[in-house]
Amino acid sequence: PEASAPLVIIGTGLAGYNLAREFRQRDRTSPLLLISKDDGAFYSKPLLSASLSHGKTAQQLSQISAEEMARELDAEILVHTHVTAIAPKTKTLKLQQETGNHSAEIHYDRLVLASGARCRKLPAIAGDAQARLFRINNLGDYHRFRTALVGHKRVLLIGAGLIGCEFANDLVQAGFDVELVDPQGWPLATLLPEAAGRDLQETLTNSGVNFHLGRTICSLKHNQTGLDALLDNDEKLQADIALAALGLEADTSLAETAGLNTNRGISVDRLLQSSDPHIFALGDCAEVEGHQLFYVAPLMTCARALAKTLSGEPCPVYYGAIPVAVKTTLRPTTVCPPPPTAVGSWKISGDSEGLCAEFRSPKGELLGFAVTGAAIAKRDRLTLECLPLMN
């Protein structure tokens, strides 16, 4: 069976589907199989944190069905099918179907892991309401949250990072009352200097978001009508429903069944090749030469490069500077964070119309930046000047 075994892609998120599309532009005939534990619908994940205020249902966000994708890609797509183990020696995968408890084995010729990441969990806290915490990292999560919101008004949001701030922006515009709690001192604290974070905070506050920064949640309990949260300064908050946005972490357990090298994500080189020469990885599950980036732009770069590599033209990935537009529409903000190990300092300019923060090395090189409001106009110029993530 090995000779006719397909190229197998695990995952039908933006990484899996964009790779499949790029691959099919170069190779129209090799057998291609995609496997997903979800329903395989094509959707744009960034819309999940910007669609409540537009009244969009999960069904409206699900743009193309798996069936249509299979036709477009001339591929077989197995949906609601969980890959439970990889055996590199025999080049086989173990599959478990969601319904009926069927299991099966299939062969691959080459394998690509595009299996994404999962939401970080809240550390254990007191109270009986942890099970009622929502997290959103796929269409199903969005559907569950949106359905549970019906008839409610007060949302407790935990985490003021990128996704938390976007949900705060979306929820207040959809008419909800938002209490936003984060242990850090300002919003987007891992990406932005304080002045730029405060700039965003001010707009969100004026629009109705109640920030509780520098605070942690000690307990979360049910009451007769909703939830009671107790903060570490003894402040009590009441809400109907709670959403945690604590960031993502790659799930490396499947890669570990294959004995692949992993770190924070599945370790791959610039050809996106893992420690097994027949297995590749891209997207949220991958760590590319030490870079773990949970954004769309780098995974698109990877999809284009890997499609070339898989069709016989080895193409190493190159990451330039990667600016990310934060979807806080009330105060447009773009971040291009300096690498975590970068040495330098932030310089801030601007006024109430918009701020520009530049992170420069002692030699004056631009290593990262953030712009808000009217200063967004500087984005392209700064992106050009900023040093690339890879040489």
Ligand code: FAD
């Ligand atoms: P995923 O979309 O998570 O896909 C993983 C796939 O793998 C799924 O199909 C899943 O079913 C499948 N899978 C996993 N394990 C298995 C298994 N064992 N067996 C079978 N199938 C499996 N990025 C930006 O650049 N800009 C933004 O504005 C932005 N906004 C965002 C907003 C939200 C709310 C979130 C959650 C993320 C946002 N991101 C944004 C990040 C971006 O969306 C992700 O980096 C990207 O979508 C990841 O795609 P992926 O294909 O790697 O993973």
